[in-house]
Amino acid sequence: MTALVLIESEHGKIRQASRSALAAAAQFGDVDAIILGNEGIDAAAKLAGVRKILHVPALKSALAEPTAALLASLSSSYSHILSAASSMGKNILPRLAGLLDVQPISDVVKINDEATFVRPIYAGNALATVQSSDTVKVLTVRGSSFDPVAEEGGSASVEVLEAPAEDGKSSFLRLEQTESDRPELEVARVVISGGKGLKDESNFHSLLEPVADKLGAAIGASRAAVDSGFAPNEMQVGQTGKIVAPELYIAVGLSGAIQHLAGMKDSRVIVAVNLDPDAPIFKVADYGIVGDLFEVLPALEKAL
Amino acid sequence: MKVLVPVKRVVDYNIKPRVAADGSGVETQGVKMSMNPFDEIALEEALRLREKNQADEVIAVTIGPQVAQDVLRTAMAMGADRAILIRTDAEIEPRVVANLLKVIVERENPGIVSMGKQAIDDDMNATGQMLAAKLGWPQGTFASQVTVADSKVEVAREVDGGTEVLSLSLPAVITADLRLNEPRYATLPNIMKARKKPLETIEADSLGVDLTSHLKLVSVAEPPERTAGVIVETVEELVEKLKTEAKVI
Incomplete structure (x- = not known):
């Protein structure tokens, strides 16, 4: 069996979540990776355990329509097609599944065998074991559930693929990014997240950032904090935000x-700071x- | 332009789901059911398009047993003009849902299908993308802003790196994320009025779609529980424990 993994790069490196998807794919057999645009190609070729890199320079915007069509055209060579359960993977892979008329399997956290998978449902309040009868299995996998493959150690061949003609029905206009020097939320060793208790955007920054700086931490936010405008949406941790x-x-x-816990309860050590001793966060915290x-927070910054 | 809004009846988001003792699924008997919250947002967006005169009819559709008409009545109480129940007692996977919705789309010819990005029961986040693929339509998933102009729609999407803005030609499928809007509540007079709005029932097995699943549910289990730790009195004690006990800093 051979798996194909749609991988993503950031700042010239392959995203950790993609490397985790490659590790998951290795459980099925040989692994090829497909990468869009022109960034991260050298890094992709060095990834451990990858047989071949399919490089698609034309699809740099990763629009779902042409990307899914390209993946569908490659699907007969593969038993499994995977990606990280990232916003890109969740946009493209179900569309691929639609083209192939297969039932995609989202957010896989465990692979039991080539057709049987475990995935969270109900915001992580239950774990479903599911079995696929599709010939080509289309999966997105949770990065935090699989140890990523090494960034170096492989020597994959690189094959350039032409992209199919775009149908003109969709076009990329722009990406509005929040620039930050902090580590990416999903790969940071330490994450500090703030909620509505911070009361406003200025407190959110002035109180969390000094502690984050001391710890080299990424900053996250609860849904309530994002909804209140304290932090941008890409900082949201939870069922509908990032899983860390x-x-x-x-x-x-x-x-x-519940929906916040779904995004962070697999952290190794959890610390909670809250005025309310009955807050549910204390039920999952190791230290409160x-x-x-x-x-x-100011005392913590001084003590670190 | 018509807007079609597929809605799903799910365990109410305020209810903590309980795994059935025999591991066959999550208890739904005697549990409060409601419209999937993401679908409410998608419906609200459709209603706003109609209020801006960019749409002239909003049609809600659901798939499920007779009782699923509850969520259609709710949709019409919020403002949908009419509703369609695709009736079946079978468990239907998202792939089949997309195949059934495709038949309805081809019959109704909407300019936009506006739907939630995922249902809060199975969290698959796939039906909108699959439907768009099957129709050959462009897709704007995880939408946080939708602007219709000149037979195109501009969709701002919540992505890992920030917000991505796409331009799609119509017809298109749009899936709603949390921050697209705040759905309205159904008022009592509108709930009364909704009882008189047309609700059409179609048998799912009359639509020529194979209803069998490709994905079998083997079992459902409780996730491993985290146990509560200790409450520390001071920041110094916390830092000490993180250093020496947890060895994490």
Whole structure:
């Protein structure tokens, strides 16, 4: 069996979530990877355990329509087609599945055998074991559930692919990015997340950032904090935001709604700071401080 | 232009789901059911298009047993003009849902299909993309802003790196993310009025679509529980424990 993995690069490197998808794919047999645009090609060729890189320079915007069509045209050579359960993977792979009339399997956290997979349902409140009868299995996988393949050690051949003609029905206009020097949320060793308890956007920055700087941490936010405009949407941790599993997760001024817990409960060590001793976040926290975050955060910054 | 809004009846988002003792699924008997919250957002967006005179009819559609007409009545109470129940007692996977919706789309010819990005029960996040593929239409998934102008729609999408803006030609499928809008509540007079709006029932097995699943549910289990740890009194104690006990800093 051979698997094909749609991988993504960022700043010339292959995203960790994509390397985790490659590790998942290796459980099925040989692994080829497909990469869009012109960035990260050298990095892709060095990835451990990859047989061949399919490089598609023309599809740099990763529009779902031509990308899914290209993947469909390649599908007869593969038993499994995977990607990270990233916003790109979740946009493109179900469309591919639609073209192939197969049932995609999203957010896989465990592979039991080549056709049987475990995935969370109901915001992670239950784990479903599912079995696919499709000839080509289309999966997105949770990065935090598979140890990524090494960035170096492989020597894959690179084959350039022509993209199919675009049908003109969709076009990319722009990407509005928030620039940050902090580590990416999904790969950071330490994440500190703030909630509505921070009261406004200015507190969100002035209280969380000094602690994050000391720890080299990424900053996340609860859905309530994002909805209130304290932080941009790409910082949201939770069922409908990013799923993270860092070594240390510090939750500040957020109660721990089910949908937030779904995005961080696999962190190795969880610290919670909240004024309300009954906040659900304390039920999953290894260490809790019941107190006023406006006092605790400056003290924490000093103590680190 | 018509807007078609597929809606799903799911366990209410305020209810903590319970895994059935025999591991066959999640308990739904006697549990409060509601319209999938993402579908409410998608419906709200359709209603706003109609209010801006960019759409002239909003049609809600669901697939499920007779009782699923609840969510259609809710949709019409919120403002949908009419509704379609595709009736079946079978468990239908998203792939089959997309195949059934395709038949309805071909019959109704909407300019936009506006639907939630995922259902909060199976969290598959796939039906909109599959439907768009099957129709050969462009897709704007995870939408946080939708602007219709000149037979095109501009969709701002929530992506990992920020917000991506696409331009799609119509017809198109749009899937709603959380921050697209705040759905309205159905008022009592509108709930009363909705009872008189047309609700058409079509048997799913009359549409020429194979209803069998390609994905079999083997079992459902509780996730491993995390146990609560300790409450520490001071920041110094916390830092000490993180250093020496958890060895994480």
